[in-house]
Amino acid sequence: MRLKQEYRETTVINKSKFIACVLPCRTDEEARAYIETIKKEYNDASHVCTAYMVGPNNQIQRSSDNKEPAGTAGVPMLESIKKSGIDGVCACVVRYFGGIKLGAGGLIRAYSGSVSSALQHAKKIEEKTVYVYELVYPYDLSGTLEGWLRRNTLSQEFTYEDQVHCLFTIEDESTILNTIQDLTKGSLTPIKVREEIKEIDLP
Numbered sequence: 001m002r003l004k005q006e007y008r009e010t011t012v013i014n015k016s017k018f019i020a021c022v023l024p025c026r027t028d029e030e031a032r033a034y035i036e037t038i039k040k041e042y043n044d045a046s047h048v049c050t051a052y053m054v055g056p057n058n059q060i061q062r063s064s065d066n067k068e069p070a071g072t073a074g075v076p077m078l079e080s081i082k083k084s085g086i087d088g089v090c091a092c093v094v095r096y097f098g099g100i101k102l103g104a105g106g107l108i109r110a111y112s113g114s115v116s117s118a119l120q121h122a123k124k125i126e127e128k129t130v131y132v133y134e135l136v137y138p139y140d141l142s143g144t145l146e147g148w149l150r151r152n153t154l155s156q157e158f159t160y161e162d163q164v165h166c167l168f169t170i171e172d173e174s175t176i177l178n179t180i181q182d183l184t185k186g187s188l189t190p191i192k193v194r195e196e197i198k199e200i201d202l203p
Contacts, residue, residue, distance in 0.1 A: 001086050001202065007122035013110050015098025016046075020118035022091045025054050031062070031090040038092040046097040049073035049111060052090035053081050068095075068111075072104050076112035084119040091115045125199045130154060131173055133190040135166045135180065144183055152176065154198075167193065 003024040011018045021038055025031040031052040039048050051063040051074050063074030073093065081089045093114050102110060137145055142164055149156050153168040153176065168190075170176045180190060 002088055002125055002127060003086060003119075004123040004125045004199075004201065007118055009114070009118040009121060011110075011114055011117065012098075013106070014100040014102060016100065016102065016110070017094075017096040017098065018110055018114045019094040019096075020091065020114035021094065022089055022115070022118045022122055024088055025052060025090040026088050027054055028060050028062075030054070034090045035092055038094065042094045045094045047073070047095040048092055049077060049095070050090070050092045051075075051077035051081060051115070053078065054088050054090070058087055068107060069104055072107035073111040076108045077115045080112045080115040080119065084116070086119055086124065089119070091118070124202045126202055128171060128198050128200060130169050130171055130196050130198045132167060132169050132193045132196060133177075134193050135168065135188060135190040136163050137166075137184070137188055138163050141184060141188075145180075148179075148183065152179075169196070169198075 003022060006021065006023045008019060008021045011020070019042070023034050025034060031054050035048070035050050042048060047066045047068055049064060049066045049068055053061045061078060063078045065071070065073045077091050077093060081091060093111050135145070135149075146158070146164070149166055149168055153170050155169045157167040159165040177190060180188060
């Protein structure tokens, strides 16, 4: 599960304003660039605390308290990312100090809670591997194949030349390919063209 796009959410706690900004990132460079962008945008903020988890199996994990008391911001933010189950996230929490000190416990709750809430409300996607195949067949099989392909594949693109060419996309290779062989009495086998990553919006 990944974030679909950047999302921002503002919370006010004891007159301090916390702006949680979260972005899907795949690399250390992307995360660092996003942090710099947020710091420039909010260059008058009291603090811009950050945490990110990127790379293969989320193995790159970094956090910064940005002059808040040690352990009260970056690490709690990172823990919120881990608990969310979302891969490849960079989170920045911008704080405008409101004049009332929150204490260590209050800061931990504010920073971790800001990130948790933003990740909960942000739009999310799931990435699935899909397979694109080409099937070429004579016109006398159109009645058998065309309707079936439209009903049973994710997408289809038909080109009508000397024979019918269909590019279609599927999630499950084994069942579909076996069925096509059955429908054509073993005379046709689709050819794999490529694999793609498809993004599916989550509710």
